[in-house]
Amino acid sequence: MTEAERHREADRILQHLNTAKRRCTYGALAGLLEVHAREVSQYLGDKRPEASWVVRKDTGRPTGYAPDQLAEGLCDGPAPITDPEELRRLVDGLQPRPHRQWGRGVVAGIWAALGAARTMVMVTAITVSLLFNRLLVFSDTVSGAVGAVATAVGLSSVAARQAHALTSERAARTAAERTVQRQKNEIARAKNEAGTITRRVRDRWRSAAPREIAFMPAEALPVVGTTVIVAATAWELYDMCETMKDMAELERVFDPTVPDSENVATICSAQVPSRQDLVAMLADSPGTALKEAREYFNDLKAPELPSWDDMEETVDGWGDSFMNFLKDNWENARKWYDGDGS
Numbered sequence: 001m002t003e004a005e006r007h008r009e010a011d012r013i014l015q016h017l018n019t020a021k022r023r024c025t026y027g028a029l030a031g032l033l034e035v036h037a038r039e040v041s042q043y044l045g046d047k048r049p050e051a052s053w054v055v056r057k058d059t060g061r062p063t064g065y066a067p068d069q070l071a072e073g074l075c076d077g078p079a080p081i082t083d084p085e086e087l088r089r090l091v092d093g094l095q096p097r098p099h100r101q102w103g104r105g106v107v108a109g110i111w112a113a114l115g116a117a118r119t120m121v122m123v124t125a126i127t128v129s130l131l132f133n134r135l136l137v138f139s140d141t142v143s144g145a146v147g148a149v150a151t152a153v154g155l156s157s158v159a160a161r162q163a164h165a166l167t168s169e170r171a172a173r174t175a176a177e178r179t180v181q182r183q184k185n186e187i188a189r190a191k192n193e194a195g196t197i198t199r200r201v202r203d204r205w206r207s208a209a210p211r212e213i214a215f216m217p218a219e220a221l222p223v224v225g226t227t228v229i230v231a232a233t234a235w236e237l238y239d240m241c242e243t244m245k246d247m248a249e250l251e252r253v254f255d256p257t258v259p260d261s262e263n264v265a266t267i268c269s270a271q272v273p274s275r276q277d278l279v280a281m282l283a284d285s286p287g288t289a290l291k292e293a294r295e296y297f298n299d300l301k302a303p304e305l306p307s308w309d310d311m312e313e314t315v316d317g318w319g320d321s322f323m324n325f326l327k328d329n330w331e332n333a334r335k336w337y338d339g340d341g342s
Contacts, residue, residue: 006033010043016091017053021073023080024087025057026256031084038256039186055080056257063256064249193253197246204239211235234272241268 001009010033017024030037041063044051049071052062060080062070081087212232244264251258 001034006035006043009033010040013087013091014044014050014053018050018071020090021077022090023053023055023060023074023077025080025082026054027057028081028084028087029054032087035182036186038254039182041256042189057082058257059259063258064252064260190253194250197250197253201243201246204243208236208239230272230274237267237270237272244268 010029013024013029013032026037026040030040033040033043035043040054044054047062047065047069049069052065052070052074055062055074057080060075081090241264244267248258248260248264
């Protein structure tokens with residue numbers, strides 16, 4: 001079966017599954033298409049309700065489909081078809097072909113004729129066998145001729161066996177070459193898809209590093225900084241969610257039966273606190289917030305979070321600096337206020 005024929009056959013089977021509202025497994029469809037179960041996805045096309053009738057054996061649902069990509073009532077019917085022959089019977093039963101019906105009639109007629117003639121053939125064979133045995137017993141000429149024929153037939157049988165063995169070897173070699181070529185095509189496809197996914201992840205990380213650095217000054221601003229922190233964190237969580245989706249897709253490139261990871265749902269459903277919530281947490285207990293943040297650093301190079309004494313000393317330093325600034329510029333400020341200065 002050529003690639004074009006496989007695509008046409010896959011489309012035809014999907015039409016029948018949609019009409020019958022029946023599911024089949026990847027393995028059952030792979031048996032009809034004469035491919036490995038991992039290759040079935042490339043013949044189903046885009047993820048859509050019409051293609052969602054091809055499912056995993058263990059879950060009864062297609063791999064990697066969103067809820068809006070599933071057919072209505074997908075799991076309401078009977079269990080999925082797992083046997084390729086049962087799937088073939090379903091497809092042939094929904095769309096009987098006239099020439100097949102005619103062929104069945106011809107075959108039935110032939111079997112009926114053979115059944116009627118079988119008795120006559122058996123009687124004739126028994127009669128000929130009895131006559132031949134009598135000739136062997138009473139005729140040396142016939143016995144010699146039979147021996148010569150047997151010798152010739154033996155030589156012919158040896159040659160026939162050798163020819164059959166050679167044909168079988170060629171067929172096995174051809175099948176092996178097809179298998180190797182199919183594996184090469186599968187490896188090339190997987191390599192191409194994996195390259196596309198890794199490029200997306202690499203580009204995402206490349207833009208994330210300068211973005212995080214660019215956010216740092218804005219995050220340090222009083223009041224406004226909390227809004228920037230919320231926006232930056234939301235953006236970072238979005239990137240993490242997309243990266244986890246790419247990693248799950250990368251796993252399915254090599255094994256379509258890999259179940260959906262719970263980590264994707266966990267990360268993608270994480271909620272970023274609003275600016276008001278963040279301010280409220282800091283207002284309730286800044287020390288608790290610092291302590292919880294410190295626990296996440298573990299053995300990594302954690303920044304030194306300031307203690308209350310450190311912050312008090314810093315504030316005292318700011319006060320001294322501010323007073324010195326006032327003393328140095330007080331006279332100039334007075335002249336400016338009185339209008340004596342330039």
